[in-house]
Amino acid sequence: MPGFFLDHLEGERALIREDAGHIVKTLRRGEGDRVFAFDGLGNRLECEIVRADRREVDLRVLSAVPAGTEPRVSVTLYQGLTKAPRMELVIQKCVELGIGAIVPVVFSRCEVRDLGTERLGRYRKIAREAAKQCGRAVIPRIGEAIPFSELLQAQECLICPYEEAEGYGLYRGLLDRAGRGRYGIVVGPEGGMTREEAHSLREAGGGIVTLGPRILRTETAGMAVLSAMLCVYGEME
The missing domain is CATH 2.40.240.20 (Hypothetical PUA domain-like; domain 1)
Structure with missing residues (x-):
């Protein structure tokens, strides 16, 4: 039923x-x-x-x-604000996977820089429908867009995939940060985050990691990291 x-x-x-x-x-x-x-x-x-x-x-x-359907680890996706079809896909699929919250972030290369009340309402409805469809007992929070500077104040343990990162992969980054309880995944927009933004995230304590030799689209990266995180931390058993 x-x-x-x-x-x-x-x-x-x-x-x-x-x-x-x-x-x-x-x-x-x-x-x-x-x-x-x-x-x-x-x-x-x-x-x-x-x-x-x-x-x-x-x-x-x-x-x-x-209900017993929620992950034991709390994960927030800080997603670079992007065009509506891509944001909708990110929200739907990450909610299905078990994300706790999604917060749009305005990076310097964002093509879209304003979310708007109507679109935010639609995104929240998509999250509700996705949660209902996959049997979750919690509707993940879809936050209002924040500037990049505010992201640097985040309290979660941040994992930041970056296409120019070398020598430090996602798997190692997740193992090094096991047991933290609260995590944030930071994904840049279509054009990626700048070197300055990546440096600022590293200075703020974020783990800058590579996802391998292939460059993932902004709508793919968050899902990939979330899936790996839940698997490594025992949430897909």
Whole structure:
């Protein structure tokens, strides 16, 4: 049975609004039927429908258990702001893989320099749909765009793939940083990050790593690093 994200939860009462039409019209669920829902905090709830129409489904929570679908390591992707189709692909696939948050960053070579409220809302909707589709119990945060200077203040342990890096590969970089708990993956935009930006990241404690002899597109690099990170840290067993 599919699960849905709650739009409101207070005690034993909960509401679903965004997926109400799908529940009522497509799945033909109604009063007395049971559905599974996620609270967005990592829990899976079994609920009974109290009232339902195409605009809102009123639920009574029967039980709640940890969903067990979230990685033990927290990973934020700091993605160089890029054109919408590429950003949408990055968000969808990284959410499926298990990213904790995605924060767009304005690098000096970014062709797109402003996110906009409407587009940010669309990106957040894509994250919600991707999380629901792959059975996650948390909707990863899609943050507002930040300048590169703000990225340098990040508190996570940063892994920074860079096409001009030599002699220090991703695998070694991940092993050297095992057990940190909170990680950030930094990916430059279409034109890549500048040498000055790479130097600034290194000075801020970031691990500048190579992904091998092939240059990956900006929409591919984050997925590759995230997949490797989760594998090396035992999250794909």
